[in-house]
Amino acid sequence: MIIGRAVTKKFGNLTAVDRLDLHVRSGEIYSFLGPNGAGKTTTIRMLTGSLPPTSGEIEIDRKQYDRDEIEIKREIGVVPDEPRLYENLKGIEFIEFIKGIYQLDPIQTDKRFYELCAAFDIDFLQTYIGDYSHGMKQKLMVISVLMREPKVIFLDEPTVGLDARSAKTLKTLLDKFRNQGSAIFLTTHILEIAEKMSDRIGIIRKGRMVAEGSMEELRKIGNNQAHSLEDIFLDLTGGNTAPDTL
Numbered sequence: 001m002i003i004g005r006a007v008t009k010k011f012g013n014l015t016a017v018d019r020l021d022l023h024v025r026s027g028e029i030y031s032f033l034g035p036n037g038a039g040k041t042t043t044i045r046m047l048t049g050s051l052p053p054t055s056g057e058i059e060i061d062r063k064q065y066d067r068d069e070i071e072i073k074r075e076i077g078v079v080p081d082e083p084r085l086y087e088n089l090k091g092i093e094f095i096e097f098i099k100g101i102y103q104l105d106p107i108q109t110d111k112r113f114y115e116l117c118a119a120f121d122i123d124f125l126q127t128y129i130g131d132y133s134h135g136m137k138q139k140l141m142v143i144s145v146l147m148r149e150p151k152v153i154f155l156d157e158p159t160v161g162l163d164a165r166s167a168k169t170l171k172t173l174l175d176k177f178r179n180q181g182s183a184i185f186l187t188t189h190i191l192e193i194a195e196k197m198s199d200r201i202g203i204i205r206k207g208r209m210v211a212e213g214s215m216e217e218l219r220k221i222g223n224n225q226a227h228s229l230e231d232i233f234l235d236l237t238g239g240n241t242a243p244d245t246l
Helices: 040-047 065-075 091-101 106-119 134-146 164-179 191-197 215-221 229-237
Strands: 002-011 014-024 028-033 055-060 076-079 152-156 183-187 200-205 208-213
Touching (some): 002 040, 014 183, 028 164, 040 055, 065 076, 091 106, 091 134, 152 164, 164 183, 200 215, 200 229, 208 215
Parallel strands (some): 028 183, 076 152, 152 183
Antiparallel strands (some): 002 014, 200 208
16 A cells, blocks of 8 residues: 655755655554654655655555546545644634545545544534644544545654543554554654554664564564564664763
């Protein structure tokens, strides 16, 4: 469902993403991990069509952006790390806007929408988005994506701003979508989420993939079955030594 071949992004002399190869299957949760500045968000922006790669190829459900951009964007859902919403709209007006843009079936969509509102305890849709907290905006963005039941879902730090109950609800829903065949690509700094939820994990450092595989496969890198994802991550990204001042 998601394929990247030698995907590269340069900003002047800076190579933010360097010859990245990716493949994410239907019915799979793939966690994409790395330190700050490693290239995670840049990669998501390229995979979702908001930033063109300098070189390399990207396919989403066997389609390419240069030929099938509208079709791809109809099939994918994107939850960014910072929800950018129309603050002069009420929440319910934003939902109606999304339903119109994607030409969604009103009966089926409304059923899913109200189920999601109940799951996330959303009762603020009649107020203006400009008055929302970050967590409220995040919930609105999440339900506006999940109500469409996209084939491919991209989430960049999706639990930031969510309370513990909502974060658990999101994890449960992502499991459901995986079981229905969606491909889910997420970034997170919460390694426990990645370790428990992911079918496979990719670790990026300075724009390059340094490891990829299931937890069992990643443990073999250190030849130690007791390795946690945190141990593996810190070993591979050079963060396993605390400053001398501590």
